[in-house]
Amino acid sequence: MTFPDVLKLLQDDLQAVERAIQGNFTSDVSLIPIIGRYLSQGGGKRIRPVLVLISSKLCGYQGGNRHILYSCIVEFIHTATLLHDDVVDGADKRRGNPSANSKWGNEASVLVGDFLFSKSFALMTNDGDQRTLDAMSDTTLKLAEGEVLELVKTCDVETAENEYLDVAFRKTAALISTCCRLGALLAKASPEREKALLAFGTQVGLAFQLVDDALDYMASEERLGKPVGKDLQEGHVTLPLIHTYGQAAAKEREEIRTIVASDVISEPQLKRILELIDAYGGIDYTMNRARSLVAQAKREIEIFEDSRYLQALRTVADYIVERDQ
Amino acid sequence: MTFPDVLKLLQDDLQAVERAIQGNFTSDVSLIPIIGRYLSQGGGKRIRPVLVLISSKLCGYQGGNRHILYSCIVEFIHTATLLHDDVVDGADKRRGNPSANSKWGNEASVLVGDFLFSKSFALMTNDGDQRTLDAMSDTTLKLAEGEVLELVKTCDVETAENEYLDVAFRKTAALISTCCRLGALLAKASPEREKALLAFGTQVGLAFQLVDDALDYMASEERLGKPVGKDLQEGHVTLPLIHTYGQAAAKEREEIRTIVASDVISEPQLKRILELIDAYGGIDYTMNRARSLVAQAKREIEIFEDSRYLQALRTVADYIVERDQ
Numbered sequence: 020m021t022f023p024d025v026l027k028l029l030q031d032d033l034q035a036v037e038r039a040i041q042g043n044f045t046s047d048v049s050l051i052p053i054i055g056r057y058l059s060q061g062g063g064k065r066i067r068p069v070l071v072l073i074s075s076k077l078c079g080y081q082g083g084n085r086h087i088l089y090s091c092i093v094e095f096i097h098t099a100t101l102l103h104d105d106v107v108d109g110a111d112k113r114r115g116n117p118s119a120n121s122k123w124g125n126e127a128s129v130l131v132g133d134f135l136f137s138k139s140f141a142l143m144t145n146d147g148d149q150r151t152l153d154a155m156s157d158t159t160l161k162l163a164e165g166e167v168l169e170l171v172k173t174c175d176v177e178t179a180e181n182e183y184l185d186v187a188f189r190k191t192a193a194l195i196s197t198c199c200r201l202g203a204l205l206a207k208a209s210p211e212r213e214k215a216l217l218a219f220g221t222q223v224g225l226a227f228q229l230v231d232d233a234l235d236y237m238a239s240e241e242r243l244g245k246p247v248g249k250d251l252q253e254g255h256v257t258l259p260l261i262h263t264y265g266q267a268a269a270k271e272r273e274e275i276r277t278i279v280a281s282d283v284i285s286e287p288q289l290k291r292i293l294e295l296i297d298a299y300g301g302i303d304y305t306m307n308r309a310r311s312l313v314a315q316a317k318r319e320i321e322i323f324e325d326s327r328y329l330q331a332l333r334t335v336a337d338y339i340v341e342r343d344q
Numbered sequence: 345m346t347f348p349d350v351l352k353l354l355q356d357d358l359q360a361v362e363r364a365i366q367g368n369f370t371s372d373v374s375l376i377p378i379i380g381r382y383l384s385q386g387g388g389k390r391i392r393p394v395l396v397l398i399s400s401k402l403c404g405y406q407g408g409n410r411h412i413l414y415s416c417i418v419e420f421i422h423t424a425t426l427l428h429d430d431v432v433d434g435a436d437k438r439r440g441n442p443s444a445n446s447k448w449g450n451e452a453s454v455l456v457g458d459f460l461f462s463k464s465f466a467l468m469t470n471d472g473d474q475r476t477l478d479a480m481s482d483t484t485l486k487l488a489e490g491e492v493l494e495l496v497k498t499c500d501v502e503t504a505e506n507e508y509l510d511v512a513f514r515k516t517a518a519l520i521s522t523c524c525r526l527g528a529l530l531a532k533a534s535p536e537r538e539k540a541l542l543a544f545g546t547q548v549g550l551a552f553q554l555v556d557d558a559l560d561y562m563a564s565e566e567r568l569g570k571p572v573g574k575d576l577q578e579g580h581v582t583l584p585l586i587h588t589y590g591q592a593a594a595k596e597r598e599e600i601r602t603i604v605a606s607d608v609i610s611e612p613q614l615k616r617i618l619e620l621i622d623a624y625g626g627i628d629y630t631m632n633r634a635r636s637l638v639a640q641a642k643r644e645i646e647i648f649e650d651s652r653y654l655q656a657l658r659t660v661a662d663y664i665v666e667r668d669q
Contacts, residue, residue: 046489048489048493050492050495050496051492103454106431107450107451107454125432125450127492127495130495133425133461134488134492137481137484137487138488140481140484140485141481141482144477144478144480144481147474149469149472152469152477156462160466163455164372166458167452167455168373
């Protein structure tokens, strides 16, 4: 099964998710649906809804539309954090298109992000399920803490690998693992299955962030829709560089510290960082960590009997490390 | 009964609220409690917690600490919107102190605001009361919409009075009325009492915003802790100016439009606006509207038997129009 096969398997539900996203972006405040449409057409991969849908089906959820509702909710929360991230990072581009903040200003991005967060809260509250509310509120709190933690660690090249993983867990893996867990909660699956999906999602979520951070140093601008070395430019010190810094000679470390501390990273500085990352295998190290997380994730879900949905879940896990954007 | 008498009446509970605010600002992400302490010491009036506490007592709530919890929750939501507002408005000062964004950067303000919003969501979810969850989620959605709506109306001097009131209702009155309603919800008061408190809070909340907007043109920087005409500088067209524009001669309207559309409002321009507002009684008009809203608010709560808490509620309503900051 390939990733496009997974999308085909979920086709009807994914279309329902798109309708839910559009439908819930309505407001009599007209800027909200305008920005909503723009963001929806931005070509996100919808990984989080995909995980909610597959895990729901895997656990035998049927007879309702709550998997569609929660797919919409997690995508709203994700989009809200993207809007705020772009403001924090001063990003001009998102997936190759002008970012919302560069189009409508930071003000609109902050406030429409708040709207999305409030809306997802209202949708969950309206659904009125204490267990999903607990799971989601715990997740959004971790997310917010992860974002602040990442900010504090900005430009800190001494960031240890475990601190980096802590940020990655809170800001990315927490929501992705909750997406997987939601399927179990909606289907009222056994605690054992819920735990397995949560563990699967945690590993896959961490891998997702690691691959993102590796791609940032690998990808060409045309493919990724954003410049190479953007994280470094924004002061985010990620695993490829942390590993490189850990391996480098004293003089090279000094060089890295100087470059990271620069207000603006020049072309030659970026080139030098890329050379060092290449020399010390920072990308390979990061990708190998991601691959082993994905292998671990797949072991977590061995308790499920084989099915199209189990295969789909494995395919998504593989896609996360194989994707080129 | 004076406003200081009200604070004295609620002294123990207000101290408990302060402890709850500090206690819930904890996080292993150290920037969060640091900013939390800074904001807590910023000298907010705690009007929203005061209203939760009085309305709870008025409705006979006892035997628990949920009035303290919800006081903390509403203050967190309010603080989150202030943090995001200051980013949106590019404000340097808040209550006479450097604003959080000017001290730690817009990034921290956006993200700590998100943390506060997530935290309040987690606290409510943990309390697990469907009726308060519904009330709060509806309120936060209105708040977010109000903020976007205000942004859209920025620099729009043709803003009609009812559009202005719509923004004021969503961004200010919705939360204040929910504070009053929360007392009834916590005490499981009759629908009639709940409705009366909600109506009281709506009028008082609108009056609060009107007075804020009048004070912005009246107050000296020392007293208010921010410069006169700050709203105009930020492109917010409020009732004193809307009324003035409506009354002004064609040539003066032209003048107002030009000034409002300026990137930066110069001293002479601000002086001219203040002259026109004075000439057409923009402040008096706004304050009279606020006074009549407060009178209406007091009528809404006539269904309650007389008590110290009913007197306290009336005192807060009066304080809202009499305050000078």
